[in-house]
Amino acid sequence: MQVNDNNFQPVIVAFCCNWCSYAGADLSGTNRLNYPTNVKIIRVPCSCRVNPMFILRAFQKGADGVIICGCHPGDCHYTSGNYYTRRRITLLYSMLDFLGIERNRTRLEWVSAAEGAKFAATMQQFTEDVRKLGPNRRLEDLRCRKQ
């Protein structure tokens, strides 16, 4: 189901690791690289701090897209955190896909502290992708719908 409502303003939660991606986001600010206001960043020490619970919570509370950003594999400030992230999030995203949640609502990107431009471009693209999907068809309970 695709809704092409141009006025639709998706709610997007971005989890950024403190060392690379949050700094990359700061850099895109320092360089005045625009990306949509829809994106709100939550700072976490490492992408491996992102519990699948947080992602589901975001979807539960009305987020239309969730993106996680971390250091590039091999560059994790904590050596291996993003490797765990990669496995966990791959499995979780695959599960969400299995449950019928559109693939473009979830993303994991590696953004280094030097990649301000990549951060802005990624957020622009992600927002656009989510905007194209329209509001999140939540994993709602059919019994609630009937009432």
Added chain:
Amino acid sequence: MNKNLKEQVLRSSGVNVLKCMRCGKCSGTCPSYDEMEYHPHQFVYMVEKGDIDTLMNSNSVYKCLTCFACVERCPRGVEPAKVVEAVRLAAVRQQGSNHLSPVQIPDMLDEDLPQQAIVTAFRKYAK
């Protein structure tokens, strides 16, 4: 400065002339340098300035061999040969501006000249 022409040349060539750092390696490597009035680095710079009519009216556009030596060796990935080609196309696409016409051909032929030379020349010099 001819803004429309400049835009047309930039679009047609697909080249970002602003990447040029003015090292002159294209002109250092060009095998047709001595035959040209304007040299590869000047093409890039003059397109940047929008001074395209001068280039179009110069014989230089017909001297480029499209050998891509400048493209291959440019340290900035500017691709001067594509700029030359775009300017040449801008010239020959104008009404009645073909640089080569079929009536000239018989005089140019010799028994060994490959067809390839003729078709290539037409592709380069005429529309």
Added chain:
Amino acid sequence: MKTFTYYPGCTLRTKAKDLDAYARSCAEALGIALEEPADWQCCGGAYTTAKDEIATKLSAVRTLNAAKQAGNPLVTVCSACHNVIKQTNYDISRDEDMAQKVNNYLKLDEAYTGETTVYHYLEMLRDVVGFDNIKSKVTKPLKGKKIAAYYGCLLLRPAKILAMDNPENPTIMEDFIKAIGGTPVIYAQRNECCGGYITMEDKAQAVKRSSAVMNSAADMGADMVITACPLCLYNLKKNSGSQIPVYYFTELLAEALGLKEDTNE
């Protein structure tokens, strides 16, 4: 036996029949089947790099699509055809705008978006047949012959697209020369332009360019020069003023494989 769709190109049908005939007989001897598509058109001789040129790319796409339909890789022997077709193939697989416009023109059953793999005959010899394999089939090695390989510009550049060899220090033709028993001569002008089509516009310039190439080869002691391009052959022979013979590489290959008499009748 491996089958290739074979695109000879216009010049190989007229002024460069030798290049074509030797290419065919050698391929057969080396276990390669060359299938010529039913009706091909001239590639145009030069690739127009302009993004707004569509019509000049159609014939190359038709050829590429013929190979796709046949399910074969495509091989060409003329450097110019190879250059045009490979560049077209590269651009159509990456430039969506161009691909769409071209396909709109062609109205193919299924859009062509760069599916065919394009080989130059030399690449086919190196990557499919193998120079070692050729070496084992040579019956009349060109022993003691100092042979200068002339690449020109079309065979190597743009290197990113042609992806055939190091554009500044290529080895494919030198390896070929070794395989047929000759001694390669390295000279700096081997990858510089012979003047190409400028021979029509400005004879003097063509003379200057081709002389530079032949003088450089002579300076390094070449007995002969080989090339893959009919226009290069023309310029080097006609315009350089040099006495050193220039051959198509396929002719030497045929000679080394002992096929020359058969095809020369």
Added chain:
Amino acid sequence: MQRIGVFVCHCGTNIAATVDVKAVAEALSHEPGVVISQDYQYMCSESGQNLVKDAIKEHKLTGVVVCSCSPRMHENTFRKAAASVGLNPYLVEIANIREQCSWIHKDIATATDKAVILGKAAVAKVHLNAPLTAGESPVAKRALVIGGGIAGIQTALDIAEAGFDVDIVEKKSTIGGKMAQIDKTFPTLDCAACILTPKMVEASQNEHITIHSFSEVSEVKGFVGNFTVTIKKKARYVDEVKCTGCGACVEKCPMKKVPNEFNEGLDNRHAVYIPFAQAVPKVATIDPNYCMMLKNGKCGICSKVCTAGAIDYKQQDRFIEQKYGAIIVATGFNPINLDKYDEFAYNQCPDVVTSLELERLMNAAGPNGGTLLRPSDKTHPHTIVFVQCVGSRCDDEKGKPYCSKICCMYTAKHAMLIREKYPDTEVYVFYIDVRTPGKNFDEFYRRAVEQYNVHYIKGMVGKVTPKSDGKIDVQASDLLSNEQLHINADMVVLAAAIEPDKTARPLATMLTTQMDTNDFFTEAHPKLRPVESATAGIFLSGACQGPKDIPETVAQASAAAAKAIGLLVKNSITCNPCVAHSDELLCNGCSSCEKVCPYGAITYQDKEFRMPDRTTAIRRVASVNPAVCQGCGACTVACPSGAMDLNGFSNSQIMAEVDAICK
């Protein structure tokens, strides 16, 4: 009941121009628990901080939210301000409304909306903040310097000067690095060896300095103040202690055809070698790739001639482990490989050389004993062409995008030295720009032109054609006279771009430090913290951080030493209190967290617990060593029961932020 203060910064117009700060303050004043919400022009200024401090006192605040620039900028500033008036610093949260809002958005309405939401998220989080107290961990009073070039040597000497032990790990068989290969130095033209070798000797004789030559770092564990490093001492097949450096083995070694790295392969050395006369340590090394004894057991001459009995064909790699408080990276640079630049015929013609090769050709200890001769036929060159920017300032996959910085100056030096020594030699320099910022640098370059008549030509070489008569045709553009030149040269010298040493990338991974896309180490701040990496306790010295000449390298080396000393003088350092902790009542003891901890900070104990039914039970529970934990949070997600949580970034805090954003 929480009493939260909100402080919205204008940052001059940086924030206020795109975010309606008054509206933000007003909106946040209605959030639960917020008792005061103010805006101010520069919250980080002293008066701004006083505003916060006064509010904390006056309103007895239990939490503070500052809506301002990135927490990476001023989180510490406001934490300190809060602490100064008795509020636990970890009860302060920053909402980043500058870098992540005002600077990236243009529309005031939407940017203000976003700023409000970011503020609400921070308020929601601060509701759940807990006061945290930083612990302390001891500092090992020893430093490790990785790389023994001039950068590493200078850093080690400075640290030793302050009285701390310092180890140098050098992968080659001698310290000295690139500077040892250089003939003269600009802009003074003094002999490199004359100023370097005394420093090398000083390092070897300093009681605080230990040099591990022919060694590599193989593992790094731990954290600032407390690194444990494993150093691999590669087998050199010579006992370092016994070897006197007499050179008898080198003299008698029958294997004489080994390319000599020290002379850039321009001549040969023996299979057993001492790189150069002033090597430190002056100890022979056997090259196992060429030694006949090591390859097939046939020879053994060196062992027979060694009166000290130092040759040991059975030597193995050894590993030593050492604790360090600080690590200084000084891995240096190399010229790039020129295989992709064969238009300059580097691979076809021996008389086309790199600048570093020219240094050796001109050096008295070089292959020609200091007489400049063409490598091909050992004749005197009469025309030499220098090509600048070979591989530097490139925007393609062949070269490097940056300026290598040192080439303009060393080329002027080379040109000048050649003209000085061989006035009959014409020297041409093809340049794009001549970049000479530095004390006495431009004067130096001008001297090359004005006093020594070096021909500087603005343009670039396009093609180099070696000819059968040994001459080299150099085809180039002269942009000022607008002509294409052909110079009939005897030698061509290429100013190859420099790149970080190849060992730097794996080292960065071991050290968990960041690198840029060119493999230069990234400094903690490009302007204000140029010699520190973002990883605490890791410092950067010399060209590993970016291209540098010798004066700059030495300056940075001393700066890095000063920073390291600043750490080593402390007996202990304050730990980050944002570490993981385990709720023993919830812990299953399943070991999932332990498996993902990169620091080994988690251990298990069997503990007795009173159960709800008043019985006692022994359970296996996790505990976190707060001095070892670095606070990544990997364990918190591995834990299914939620027993493991992270201070400062707890599950409930992050979920509160999520809720506030999605509301």
Added chain:
Amino acid sequence: MQETMIKRAKELLADGTVSRVIGWKKGEFAYDTTPAVFETAEELDRDFAFDDFTAANVSKYLVKESRKEGKILAFLKPCDTYSFNQLIKEHRVIRENVYIIGIPGGPKLDAEKIKAKGITGILGIKNENYTLKIETLYGTETMPFYEAICGKCESCKSKKHVIYDELIGEDGDILDSNRFDTVEKLENMTAQERFDFWREQLSKCIRCNACRNVCPACTCEKCVFDNPKSGIENKAASDSFEENLFHIIRAFHVAGRCTDCGECSRVCPQNIPLHLLNRKFIKDINELYGEYQAGADTVSRSPITDYTPDDCEPSVVHERGVE
């Protein structure tokens, strides 16, 4: 078989090897055999049962039982041994306090499937050459044995006991099961079809927590869903997303630890195929990180607490299956 087991249990009780026995006891009806702990020979003689309805996995009970005084005898079917092994790996059971007798596995029967045939008032069930003779209040009914077997036994993965102190009967082999077929079928549906499938299924959930309570991997001291401090505690659904969140998180928490014993789906009163969520994770882990069977041993590292530097990126999700 039942007699052999009782005899051996009595011996072990008598010689003091164990002080308790965990097995199954007869219920009120012929089909509700349930797990039970026995302390005396009398209890064993009176109540111990081992029949076609002993599908329940008793290994989870050992988390508590193995911490009590004395040793306990546990009868474990092949699938149950995987669960037990996994609990050893996670330090949840104390191996030394359990004496394990491996017993033959299923297929076991599912009474619901018999009732679904309209057979009610069941008094007794006999298996005669794989035809069930069902005595009811209303006379004798018959149905083929294989039409009544448990869902989890339909795709049995192993007849091999991975841990035991002694065996009764013979050990079997790891089977080449078809257990991922349904997952694959779902993967090949469109996103909309999958979405609709799971809406339909998960909307049936009454949040009775049976799946969690029976799961041998769900042995947390306190479940996050019961912990007010976890931030996601909720006994009653606060919104329509709640049940989904519960099932996804539950599946994620047991990912890499779930042995695919199938108890969750067996006990679900609403017949939600919950095991498909777990199997999806198992299938992904096998495909992306290499074959892994939780509980096959007691030492290997779970794929979710492990990594390799060249693991695939999450975009692999986009490249597989159907959008």
